[in-house]
Amino acid sequence: MKKVVMGNHAVSWGVMLARAEVIAAYPITPQTQVVEELAKMCGDGRLAARFIKVESEHSAMAACIGASAAGTRTFTATSAQGLLLMHEVLHWAAGGRLPVVLADINRAVAPGWSIWTDQNDTLSQRDTGWIQLYCETNQEVLDSTIQAFKLAETVNLPVMIVLDAFFLSHTSEPVDIPDQADVDAFLPRREAQLKLDVDDPHTFGALATPAVYMEMRLRQQEAMDEAHEVLRRVDEEWHQRFGRRYGAIEGYHTEGAEIVLVTSGTVTSTARHVVNECRARGEKVGLVKVRMFRPFPTALLRQQLAGVPQVAVLDRNISPGRSGIFAEELRAALYDLPSEKRPRIDGYIVGLGGRDVTPAVIEECLNRTRVAGPQSAPQREDVWVGVKA
Amino acid sequence: MSQPLIKDLIPREELLDSGHLACPGCGGALAMRLVLKGLGEKTVVSLPACCWTIIAGPWPQSSLHVPLFHTAFETAASTAAGIKAALSVRGDDDTTVLAWAGDGGTFDIGIQALSGAAERNDDILYCCYDNEAYMNTGIQRSSATPWGAWTTTTPAGQPKSHPKKDLLAILAAHGIPYGATACVAYPADLMAKVRKAKTIRGTRFLQILAPCPPGWKTADDETIELGRLAVQSRVFPLLEVEDGERWRFSMEHAGTPVKDYIRRQGRFRHLTEEDVERIQKQVDARWKTLERRVQASADL
Numbered sequence: 001m002k003k004v005v006m007g008n009h010a011v012s013w014g015v016m017l018a019r020a021e022v023i024a025a026y027p028i029t030p031q032t033q034v035v036e037e038l039a040k041m042c043g044d045g046r047l048a049a050r051f052i053k054v055e056s057e058h059s060a061m062a063a064c065i066g067a068s069a070a071g072t073r074t075f076t077a078t079s080a081q082g083l084l085l086m087h088e089v090l091h092w093a094a095g096g097r098l099p100v101v102l103a104d105i106n107r108a109v110a111p112g113w114s115i116w117t118d119q120n121d122t123l124s125q126r127d128t129g130w131i132q133l134y135c136e137t138n139q140e141v142l143d144s145t146i147q148a149f150k151l152a153e154t155v156n157l158p159v160m161i162v163l164d165a166f167f168l169s170h171t172s173e174p175v176d177i178p179d180q181a182d183v184d185a186f187l188p189r190r191e192a193q194l195k196l197d198v199d200d201p202h203t204f205g206a207l208a209t210p211a212v213y214m215e216m217r218l219r220q221q222e223a224m225d226e227a228h229e230v231l232r233r234v235d236e237e238w239h240q241r242f243g244r245r246y247g248a249i250e251g252y253h254t255e256g257a258e259i260v261l262v263t264s265g266t267v268t269s270t271a272r273h274v275v276n277e278c279r280a281r282g283e284k285v286g287l288v289k290v291r292m293f294r295p296f297p298t299a300l301l302r303q304q305l306a307g308v309p310q311v312a313v314l315d316r317n318i319s320p321g322r323s324g325i326f327a328e329e330l331r332a333a334l335y336d337l338p339s340e341k342r343p344r345i346d347g348y349i350v351g352l353g354g355r356d357v358t359p360a361v362i363e364e365c366l367n368r369t370r371v372a373g374p375q376s377a378p379q380r381e382d383v384w385v386g387v388k389a
Numbered sequence: 390m391s392q393p394l395i396k397d398l399i400p401r402e403e404l405l406d407s408g409h410l411a412c413p414g415c416g417g418a419l420a421m422r423l424v425l426k427g428l429g430e431k432t433v434v435s436l437p438a439c440c441w442t443i444i445a446g447p448w449p450q451s452s453l454h455v456p457l458f459h460t461a462f463e464t465a466a467s468t469a470a471g472i473k474a475a476l477s478v479r480g481d482d483d484t485t486v487l488a489w490a491g492d493g494g495t496f497d498i499g500i501q502a503l504s505g506a507a508e509r510n511d512d513i514l515y516c517c518y519d520n521e522a523y524m525n526t527g528i529q530r531s532s533a534t535p536w537g538a539w540t541t542t543t544p545a546g547q548p549k550s551h552p553k554k555d556l557l558a559i560l561a562a563h564g565i566p567y568g569a570t571a572c573v574a575y576p577a578d579l580m581a582k583v584r585k586a587k588t589i590r591g592t593r594f595l596q597i598l599a600p601c602p603p604g605w606k607t608a609d610d611e612t613i614e615l616g617r618l619a620v621q622s623r624v625f626p627l628l629e630v631e632d633g634e635r636w637r638f639s640m641e642h643a644g645t646p647v648k649d650y651i652r653r654q655g656r657f658r659h660l661t662e663e664d665v666e667r668i669q670k671q672v673d674a675r676w677k678t679l680e681r682r683v684q685a686s687a688d689l
Contacts, residue, residue, distance in 0.1 A: 021479070022471060024467075024474075050474035050475075050477060052470055052471065052509070052511070053509065054470075054505055055504065055508070058463065058464070059502045062460065062463075062502065063468065064471060066435060066467070066470065067472065067474050068475075069475075070479075072474075072475040072478060072479065088461050089464065197456060198431045198433065198456060198484055201453070201454060203446075203453070203456070204456075206446065206451065206459055209447055212449075
C-alpha cells in the first residue's frame with residue numbers, strides 16, 4: 001500500500017508493523033509526530049503496546065531498558081537535548097545487551113536554541129555502543145525501523161535510526177507500507193534468550209570487578225563485529241521480501257570516479273543530483289552514502305574507495321577541536337591502504353544547525369577538491385563551506 | 390485473645406541468602422529480607438545505585454532468589470515502570486515489580502522518576518530503605534539526613550542545617566493509593582504493610598527506616614533498639630496514607646524523650662543540650678501536624 005507520509009509517521013508505521021510491545025517516550029520538537037501517531041495507534045487499537053508517557057527522556061530510556069530486560073520489543077524516539085539527557089542510560093542499554101530501538105530526529109544542540117538539523121546529537125553518542133543507521137528517504141526510514149528490530153534482537157545490541165529534522169521528519173513522501181503479514185513473517189515476536197523471569201531468576205548488571213569487566217566489553221565489541229554480517233543478511237532478506245535494500249554503505253556512480261563524495265542523511269539526495277549534473281558534463285564524480293555509522297563499515301569503505309584519487313567528505317557535524325566526524329573516521333579507516341591506493345581526503349563542514357546544503361554548496365566543495373588535485377599535500381583542517389564572512 | 394507470635398507472622402522462607410555483603414547490623418539488609426518474605430518469589434527487583442548494589446553480590450553471584458535488574462542511580466521507578474509494562478503486555482499482571490532504592494536514590498536524584506511514576510500511578514511497589522545519608526559512598530548528607538546530623542559533607546562544625554524532607558507527604562500529594570512508613574524494628578507492622586501493599590494496584594510507596602551502624606556511628610547490635618527509639622520518640626512515626634488523604638498512625642507512639650534516641654548516636658555527638666532541645670521541639674511540632682492530618686482523615 002502506497003501512502004504519502006512524513007518521515008516521523010514513517011517511523012510510527014514501522015514501529016506499528018514491527019509490533020513493538022512497550023513504548024516509552026517524551027515529546028521534543030521535531031520528534032513529536034512520531035509519538036503522537038504511536039499514541040493514536042495505541043489508542044485506536046492498531047498497536048497493542050503499553051505506551052508509558054514518561055516525564056523525561058532519561059526515564060524514557062530507563063523504562064525501555066527495564067521493558068527490554070523483561071523480554072519485550074521496546075521503542076522510543078527523541079531528538080537533540082533529549083538524546084543527550086538519555087546518555088547515561090544509552091550506555092546501560094548497550095552494555096546490558098538490550099535490543100532497544102530508538103529513532104532520533106537529528107537536531108542541532110543548544111545553545112543557541114536550534115530545532116533544525118545537524119548530526120552532533122547522535123554523533124556525540126558514538127561511543128555509547130549503539131548501532132547507528134542514517135536514513136535518506138522516508139521509505140528508508142520505515143524500512144530501517146523494521147530492520148532495526150531484527151538486527152538489534154539478533155546481536156543483542158540497541159539500534160538508533162537517524163533522520164534529519166524537517167528535511168525528513170516533516171517532509172511528506174510516498175512510502176510503500178508493507179503488509180502486516182509480510183512483516184510478521186520477516187520479524188516474529190521477540191523471544192529473549194535471557195530475561196527477568198520469576199520462574200528462572202537471574203541478576204542483570206551486577207557489580208563487575210576488574211576480573212570480569214573487560215570480557216563483558218569484549219563480548220559487546222564482538223557483537224558489534226557480528227552486526228556487519230547480520231545487517232547484510234537482514235537487508236538481503238528484506239530485499240527478497242520487499243524488493244528494497246540499502247546496505248551499510250551505497251556507492252553511486254563510483255565507476256571510474258576521480259572524486260567521490262562521502263555523505264550521510266538527506267545531504268545524500270542533494271549530492272546525487274550534483275553527481276548526475278557532473279556526470280552529464282562528463283566529469284568523473286561519484287558518491288558513497290554511509291548508512292551505518294556504528295559499527296563503522298571499514299571493510300566496505302576500503303573496498304569502495306581504494307584506488308579512488310580523491311574523496312570529499314561532507315560532514316553535517318563538528319567535533320570541536322578536531323574535525324568533521326565522518327571525515328575523521330574515514331581517514332582512520334583508509335590510513336593503512338597502500339599509498340598508491342589511498343585517496344586524498346578533504347573534509348568539509350556544511351549545514352550545521354539546519355543551514356541549507358544546496359547543490360551550490362556541494363559544487364563548491366567539489367571545486368575546492370578538484371583545484372587541490374590528488375597530488376597536493378594532505379588537508380590540514382576541514383574547510384567550512386557556506387559560512388558568512 | 391493472645392497476641393500472634395512474630396515467628397507465626399513472618400514466613401520462614403528466605404529469599405535473601407546469608408553471605409550477602411551488608412555490614413554487620415545493616416538495617417537495609419534486614420528490610421529487604423522482610424519485604425521479600427512478604428512479597429514472595431513472584432517479585433522482580435529494580436535496583437539503582439545504593440548500598441544494595443553491593444549487598445546483592447558481585448557478578449556472577451546473587452544473594453537474592455528473585456530476578457534483579459541493576460539500573461542507573463535515578464531510575465528505580467522508571468525502570469520498574471518499564472518492567473511492569475513488559476510483564477503486563479505479555480499477560481503477567483500478578484508479579485510484583487519492586488523498586489528498591491536508598492534515600493539518596495529516592496529523596497534526591499530519583500525523585501523526578503518517582504514523581505513521574507506516582508503521577509501515572511504505575512503499578513509498582515517502591516520501597517525506600519532510609520538510612521538518612523549516602524552511606525554507600527561513605528556517609529554524605531542527603532535530603533533525608535536529619536537536622537543537626539554529622540556526615541562527611543556536613544562536618545561537626547557545620548552539621549546538617551535543614552530538616553529531613555517529608556517524602557511521604559510528597560508522595561501522598563500525588564494521590565497514590567497507598568503510602569506508609571515502617572521500620573525494621575517493627576517487623577510485624579512492616580509485614581502487614583507489605584502484605585497490604587501487595588494487594589493494591591497502582592503506585593505503592595514504603596519508606597522503611599533502616600539504621601546504619603557505620604553511618605550513624607552506633608554499635609552493630611543496636612539497630613533494632615535504635616529503630617524502636619526512633620519510632621517511640623516520634624522522630625520517625627509509623628504512618629499509613631491511603632489515596633493521598635486518609636492518614637493513620639499504625640501503632641501507638643509513646644513519645645519518649647528525643648534525647649534518649651539522639652544521645653545513642655555518634656553522628657549527633659557534637660550537639661549541645663540546646664540543639665537536642667531544638668530537635669525535641671521540631672519533633673513535637675511535626676507530631677502535632679501529623680495528628681491534625683490523622684484527625685482530619687477521621688471525617689473522610
